[in-house]
Amino acid sequence: MKKIYGYIDQNLNRFIDELFVLLRQPSISARWEGVVECSQLLTGMMEKIGIKPSILPMGGKRNPPLVYGEILNPEARRTLLIYGHFDVQPPEPLEAWDSPPFQPTIRDGRIFCRGSADNKGQFFAHFKAIESVLKINGQLPINVKFLLDPEEEVGSPSLNEFCRAHKALFAADMALNSDGPMDPSGRPRLSFGNRGVLYVEVKARGANQDLHSGNFGGPIPNPAWRVVEFLSSLRRPDGTVAIEGFYDNIVPPTAKEREMMAQMPFDEKKFMAKYGLQKFAPPDDLSYMEKLMFRPTLNIAGFTSGYGGPGSKTVLPCLATLKMDMRLVVNQDPEDIFQKFRKHGEKHGFEDLDVTMVHYYYPSRTSVDHPMAPKFVEAIRQGFQKEPVQVPAGGGSFPGAAIRNILNIPILSVPYGNADENNHAPNENMAIDCFQNGIRTTAALFFQLAG
Amino acid sequence: MKKIYGYIDQNLNRFIDELFVLLRQPSISARWEGVVECSQLLTGMMEKIGIKPSILPMGGKRNPPLVYGEILNPEARRTLLIYGHFDVQPPEPLEAWDSPPFQPTIRDGRIFCRGSADNKGQFFAHFKAIESVLKINGQLPINVKFLLDPEEEVGSPSLNEFCRAHKALFAADMALNSDGPMDPSGRPRLSFGNRGVLYVEVKARGANQDLHSGNFGGPIPNPAWRVVEFLSSLRRPDGTVAIEGFYDNIVPPTAKEREMMAQMPFDEKKFMAKYGLQKFAPPDDLSYMEKLMFRPTLNIAGFTSGYGGPGSKTVLPCLATLKMDMRLVVNQDPEDIFQKFRKHGEKHGFEDLDVTMVHYYYPSRTSVDHPMAPKFVEAIRQGFQKEPVQVPAGGGSFPGAAIRNILNIPILSVPYGNADENNHAPNENMAIDCFQNGIRTTAALFFQLAG
Known part of the structure; x- marks a missing residue:
C-alpha cells in the first residue's frame, strides 16, 4: 500500500484538476440540465483510466442515462459494485454562494462547488483509487463495477425497475456507497443501512x-x-x-446493533445546546439513536x-x-x-x-455481522488513520434498497464527505484531505476484499 | 329635495374632479405614507364647504391625526355623527392594476383608484351632500359632526381610547357609517351592526x-x-x-332580526355554485345568515x-x-x-x-327597533330609488363599537360602494351612480332626521 499511497500523494493536484472538469459540468436532475452531457463526460473519464463504460438509457419519457462501468480481472475471486450518483441539487439560492456554484474554487483546504461532496467528489475518489492501483500494480485484485445514478436527487424513480431488469449485469459480492458526511466527531463512518x-x-x-x-x-x-x-x-x-x-x-435492533449505537460518539448535552432543544420527542424510554435508526x-x-x-x-x-x-x-x-x-x-x-x-x-439494512464488514473497517483505518464509527442504519434515505433488496447484494456505506459538507445547501464543499483519505480507503478496500 | 337633487346632478362632474384631488393623495396607514398630508388636505376641503375642521392628534408614538369636523345649526334639534376613514390599504400587487392605483381613472362609469370606495369616495359623498343642501337651503336642518379615522385599515388602535377621552366632543343622537359594499342583488343596504x-x-x-x-x-x-x-x-x-x-x-337573534334575515335576498343554490361549495359548515340547523351574523x-x-x-x-x-x-x-x-x-x-x-x-x-349592534331606523330606510329609498335590504349585523368588523358602546351613540351603516367595489384588492372602484345616489341619500337623511 505504501507505493500506492505515494502515487496518490504525488498525483493529488492532478486528481483535483480532473475532478474540477467534472464539477464544472452542471447536472441538475430536477430540471434536467446537463445530465446527459455529464454522462458522456464520465464515460470519457472512465475509459482513460481503464474502466469499460457504457451508457444505459433507463427508459420512459426522460430516458435517463445510467452510467455503467466495469474493470474485470479474470483471476479475481470477488466483485465489488460501487454505487454513486452524478446528478446534483439545484444551486439556488445563488446569492448565498461565496463563489459561483459550478466554478470549483479552493479555499481553506476545501473544494467549493455544487456536487463536490454530493456526490461527484466521492465517487471520483473511487476512480482515482483504481487508477492508482493500476499504475502501481498493473491490475486490480478484484473486479469492480460502477452503477452511477443520474436521478438520485429526484428520488431515483427509474432505479428499482432497472435493477429488476438487469440483475445479472450488476451481480457482485458486495456493494459500496460513498455519500453523505462523516461523523460529526471527525471520525469516518461505516454504515450498515438506512431508513x-x-x-x-x-x-x-x-x-x-x-x-x-x-x-x-x-x-x-x-x-x-x-x-x-x-x-x-x-x-x-x-x-x-x-x-x-x-x-x-x-x-428491533439486535444486541450487536444496540452495542454499536451505544459506542457512537454522542454528547447529548452538547447536541441539545447546539440545536437549542429543551427535550427530545417521546417515547422517553428509547435512546436518541434508536429513535433515529x-x-x-x-x-x-x-x-x-x-x-x-x-x-x-x-x-x-x-x-x-x-x-x-x-x-x-x-x-x-x-x-x-x-x-x-x-x-x-x-x-x-x-x-x-x-x-x-x-x-x-425502501429502507435497507445489511447485517452488522456480515463477514466482509471487518474488511471495510480495516480499509477505513488504513485510509483515514482513524477508527471508524460503526452505524447500524442512517436516519436518512438513499436508494440502497435497490441494491440490497432487488439486486440482493449486501451494501455498506462509507461517506467521504466532511461532516460540514453543506450538501444540498449553498457553499457545498469537499475537504481535500477527506478526498485524499477516501482514495486511500478505496484502494485499501480492494486488497482487503481480495484477501 | 328636487332642487337639491338638481344641484347634485348639475355639479356631479365637479364633485368627481374634487374627489380626484383627494384620491391622488396616498394615505397608507400600514406604512404611514401620506396620512398626515391627507389630513391636511381634508381640512382645506371641509373649510371650503363650511364644515369647521380640526386635526386632533391621537397621541402615542405615531400621534395619528384624527380629522374632526362640525357644522352646527343653532336651531337644529338633532345631531348626526358621521364616521369615515381616510387611510387606505397598500395598493400591491401593482402589476394587477389596469391603471395606476393613485391615479383616478374613469372607465365604464366607475372611478378606479385605491380609496375610491374604501373609504374616501363614500365619506366625500357626505361632504357633497352638505354642500348641496347649503347651496339650496342656506343651512342644514340638523347638526353634523365628522369623525374621520386615520387608522381604520390597521385596526383603529387609538380610537377606543380617544373616544373615551372625548365623549362630549362627539356627542350626537345618531351615527352614520358609509363603508363596504351594497347588497350583491344591487339593492342598497341598511345594516344595524357588525361582528x-x-x-x-x-x-x-x-x-x-x-x-x-x-x-x-x-x-x-x-x-x-x-x-x-x-x-x-x-x-x-x-x-x-x-x-x-x-x-x-x-x-340570539330577536324575532324581528330573524324576520330581517329571512327577507334578505339570498339564493343558496346560486351562491354555492358561485363559490364552488358542496356544503356549508355545521351546525346544519342554523341558517347561512344566522351563522354569519x-x-x-x-x-x-x-x-x-x-x-x-x-x-x-x-x-x-x-x-x-x-x-x-x-x-x-x-x-x-x-x-x-x-x-x-x-x-x-x-x-x-x-x-x-x-x-x-x-x-x-368589539362587536356592536343597534336595535332593529330603533325609532330612527325608518328615517334611514326612507332616505335610502329616496336616494337610490330602491328598497334597502335590512341587515341585522354584517359578518365583518369595523370600529363601530367605539361609537355604539363607548360614545353610546346608536350607529347604522349605509354602504355606498357597489357590490363589486374590489376594496382591499387591485382595481378598487366606485361606480359613479352609487356615488351620486349616495350624495342624494345623505341629503335626504338630513331632512328625515330633522323631522
Whole structure:
C-alpha cells in the first residue's frame, strides 16, 4: 500500500484538476440540465483510466442515462459494485454562494462547488483509487463495477425497475456507497443501512377562492381545519402513529446493533445546546439513536394555508396543503404504508382530501455481522488513520434498497464527505484531505476484499 | 329635495374632479405614507364647504391625526355623527392594476383608484351632500359632526381610547357609517351592526434551525405537530369552540332580526355554485345568515410551517406559525375572549407556545327597533330609488363599537360602494351612480332626521 499511497500523494493536484472538469459540468436532475452531457463526460473519464463504460438509457419519457462501468480481472475471486450518483441539487439560492456554484474554487483546504461532496467528489475518489492501483500494480485484485445514478436527487424513480431488469449485469459480492458526511466527531463512518422514506401530499379544498373571514366566516368550511382534523386522527397523544398496521413487522435492533449505537460518539448535552432543544420527542424510554435508526416517523414537512406573512390578514383560505414524509424502517414497505395511509383517511371519513404519493425509497439494512464488514473497517483505518464509527442504519434515505433488496447484494456505506459538507445547501464543499483519505480507503478496500 | 337633487346632478362632474384631488393623495396607514398630508388636505376641503375642521392628534408614538369636523345649526334639534376613514390599504400587487392605483381613472362609469370606495369616495359623498343642501337651503336642518379615522385599515388602535377621552366632543343622537359594499342583488343596504374580531398569532418552536427530516427525524420534536395538537384541543368534533366560556352571554337573534334575515335576498343554490361549495359548515340547523351574523368563529387565517413550494422537500421545521381570527358577536368581549384563549392553552399544557394578541374590534349592534331606523330606510329609498335590504349585523368588523358602546351613540351603516367595489384588492372602484345616489341619500337623511 505504501507505493500506492505515494502515487496518490504525488498525483493529488492532478486528481483535483480532473475532478474540477467534472464539477464544472452542471447536472441538475430536477430540471434536467446537463445530465446527459455529464454522462458522456464520465464515460470519457472512465475509459482513460481503464474502466469499460457504457451508457444505459433507463427508459420512459426522460430516458435517463445510467452510467455503467466495469474493470474485470479474470483471476479475481470477488466483485465489488460501487454505487454513486452524478446528478446534483439545484444551486439556488445563488446569492448565498461565496463563489459561483459550478466554478470549483479552493479555499481553506476545501473544494467549493455544487456536487463536490454530493456526490461527484466521492465517487471520483473511487476512480482515482483504481487508477492508482493500476499504475502501481498493473491490475486490480478484484473486479469492480460502477452503477452511477443520474436521478438520485429526484428520488431515483427509474432505479428499482432497472435493477429488476438487469440483475445479472450488476451481480457482485458486495456493494459500496460513498455519500453523505462523516461523523460529526471527525471520525469516518461505516454504515450498515438506512431508513426508507415515503413522501405524500394532501390537499384540502374549501370554496373556489380565498374569502374574507368576516364577510363569509361561519357558514363556509375552512380547509385548514379539515387538515388539522385529519392530522389529529393520524397520531395518538403519546406521539405514536395511529394508522392501522403502521408498525407491523418492524425489526428491533439486535444486541450487536444496540452495542454499536451505544459506542457512537454522542454528547447529548452538547447536541441539545447546539440545536437549542429543551427535550427530545417521546417515547422517553428509547435512546436518541434508536429513535433515529430503528423507529419510523410521521413528519409534517410542510403545512401551508392562508396568510403566512408579517402582520395580520383576515382570510378564510380556500386551500390547505400538507406535505408529509415518513421515514420507514425494515420491514416497512412504502407502497404498503401508502395504502394504509389512504385507507386510514377513508375509514375516518376523509374521502374529500386529495392524497398523492410523491416518491419513496425502501429502507435497507445489511447485517452488522456480515463477514466482509471487518474488511471495510480495516480499509477505513488504513485510509483515514482513524477508527471508524460503526452505524447500524442512517436516519436518512438513499436508494440502497435497490441494491440490497432487488439486486440482493449486501451494501455498506462509507461517506467521504466532511461532516460540514453543506450538501444540498449553498457553499457545498469537499475537504481535500477527506478526498485524499477516501482514495486511500478505496484502494485499501480492494486488497482487503481480495484477501 | 328636487332642487337639491338638481344641484347634485348639475355639479356631479365637479364633485368627481374634487374627489380626484383627494384620491391622488396616498394615505397608507400600514406604512404611514401620506396620512398626515391627507389630513391636511381634508381640512382645506371641509373649510371650503363650511364644515369647521380640526386635526386632533391621537397621541402615542405615531400621534395619528384624527380629522374632526362640525357644522352646527343653532336651531337644529338633532345631531348626526358621521364616521369615515381616510387611510387606505397598500395598493400591491401593482402589476394587477389596469391603471395606476393613485391615479383616478374613469372607465365604464366607475372611478378606479385605491380609496375610491374604501373609504374616501363614500365619506366625500357626505361632504357633497352638505354642500348641496347649503347651496339650496342656506343651512342644514340638523347638526353634523365628522369623525374621520386615520387608522381604520390597521385596526383603529387609538380610537377606543380617544373616544373615551372625548365623549362630549362627539356627542350626537345618531351615527352614520358609509363603508363596504351594497347588497350583491344591487339593492342598497341598511345594516344595524357588525361582528367584532380578535386576531391572535401563535408560534411553536422546535430546534433553532430547520433540520433534515431523515438525519434528525424521530428524536427531534416537530413544532407543526404541536400546533396541530393545540388546534385540536380548541375545537370539538361538531365544529363548536371548546374554549371554556367562549359562548357565554351571546345574544340570539330577536324575532324581528330573524324576520330581517329571512327577507334578505339570498339564493343558496346560486351562491354555492358561485363559490364552488358542496356544503356549508355545521351546525346544519342554523341558517347561512344566522351563522354569519349571530355566531362567533374560530378561523385559521394562516398556518405556515416547513416547505410549501412545488414538489417535495424533506424538512423538519423549527417553527410553526398560526394566525387565527375570531369573529365575535354581542356580548363577547375581545379582551375577555383573549384571556380565555390563553387560559385554555395553559390549562391544556401548551405553555410552550407563544401567544400574541394582534388586534381586535368589539362587536356592536343597534336595535332593529330603533325609532330612527325608518328615517334611514326612507332616505335610502329616496336616494337610490330602491328598497334597502335590512341587515341585522354584517359578518365583518369595523370600529363601530367605539361609537355604539363607548360614545353610546346608536350607529347604522349605509354602504355606498357597489357590490363589486374590489376594496382591499387591485382595481378598487366606485361606480359613479352609487356615488351620486349616495350624495342624494345623505341629503335626504338630513331632512328625515330633522323631522
